[in-house]
Amino acid sequence: MSDDGRQGLTIIAFIGSVFSPYYAWSAEKDPFAHCAMNVVLYGDRSRFAMTERRAASLDRGPDHIAIGPSAMTWDGTALTVRIDERGAPLPHRLRGSIRLEPRGFTEGPFHLDRAGRHRWWPMAPSSRVEVAFEQPDLRWCGSGYFDTNDGDEPLEAAFSRWTWCRAELPDGAAILYDVHHRQGGGQNLSLRFATDGSRREIRPPAPAALPATKLWRMARETRSDDGRSRVLTTFEDTPFYARSLLALTLGGEPVRAMHESLSLDRFRNPLVRLMLPFRMPRPLPR
Template sequence: MFSPYYAWDPARDPFDHCALNVVLYGRPGRFCMTERGRAALSRDADHIRIGPSAMEWDGTSLTVRIDEMTAPLPSRVRGTVRLHPGSFTQGPFTLDAAGEHRWWPMAPSSPVEVDLAEPGLTWRGTAYFDTNHGDGALEDAFASWTWCRADLSDGAAILYDVRRRDGSGQNLSLRFDRTGARRDIRPPLPAALPSTGLWRIPRETRSDDGRSRVLRTFEDTPFYARSLLASTLAGEPVQAVHESLSLARFRNPLVRLMLPFRMPRRTR
């Protein structure tokens, strides 16, 4: 959905613009997002392959087999991620007034196993799994959004605040237990956050007491920021993964010209 090659392609064939995005924020950090053409894609009901990487669903677990190269400096990321969702939530949610953009937090808190050979990295924990699909360009429907997800003692909380280009908005405050059942959550209060340091991306969130602080900024780009926050949600102190997206900035042609620096394209 952020592919500059897709935006520049008169045919606008989505199957000719596919990528598996892999990001590691530890040491060493890695970022992979190589776009590939239709010849590198194969898929059926429970399997998708994009170049040397693939994902498959066996009815109980999702296995992601990663074999990618970073950019702009080449290094390999290779290994597997296995997600074990016990059940799925009901969904999806519609984000725009026309009903063209849908978001489904399918498994907000699921066991995950990460085993990477390159770089050598292994861990177990909980993971978040969602899906987005739409019938139009994001930048035509939205001006910006913020999203936030945090583990709770019995599941996860998710906040989604959308600002549409027509001036309207939508605020979602969601809580799910580990079975995927939706639970009530007290509407959190607006909480201000500082803009990012380099690109000055605006950040804001919500919390029980109207307070939150940035523990770490993972991504600071011209149109997108990802951060780790300390907040209080559903009565619990949490560390939440947060994102801020400025689609008004993404519309700028100069911003799109920057993307190939981290998102190379291969035909196969």
């Protein structure tokens, strides 16, 4: 998120794209055959790109991953992301670079399910980001966040839904992650990290209601110190996913928080999966 709160950016490198309809429909279930660099710009020049590519388009090593013409590289100090993609359904070009410099690293991953099949590591919850795009013409600096996820089964097999929320604090960042298990029950993570990545104690915030999204009526809820929150902006309003900017209080601080709601019950609906190729194209093999 930019320092002035007007611009936002999300980048996800997928190996075995968890939201891919092609992956769900494939007989082989080969994750390397379903890779994508998802790039989303929010604000004055909104863009979305998520072209799915085959194994031949993937190159990876300990310090880099490249998917088609886009790549992430770690130099020991910062993560540099070079983007060269086309949007969908509108074929806008996205070309530019992002530099993410972590201020510190957290300890190992969290298990999100009882069986330990789904792992999440908020590796660098407090980072600085420099964004420089040529197409569209866009430059800003702001706060950033870097995490990794991996799993041994489809998300919809383990979870029915979840909400996630991250806010910058004066001395680090806070993350709220509430998952609902498909077999009942769930897990509520209330995490606070200092700037250097060390874990701090945080009092679990109270539930806070939010309105459903306007277009697809996606349910949203979060937590805050006083049980109150409000939606400042809705960035994504889709049949199974919503991303929003919230105003709430965490750790005694009034904050702006990036928030996501995911319904995996909706995602596994066959009609929803039929809509996805319009935003997630997969080029024909040559």
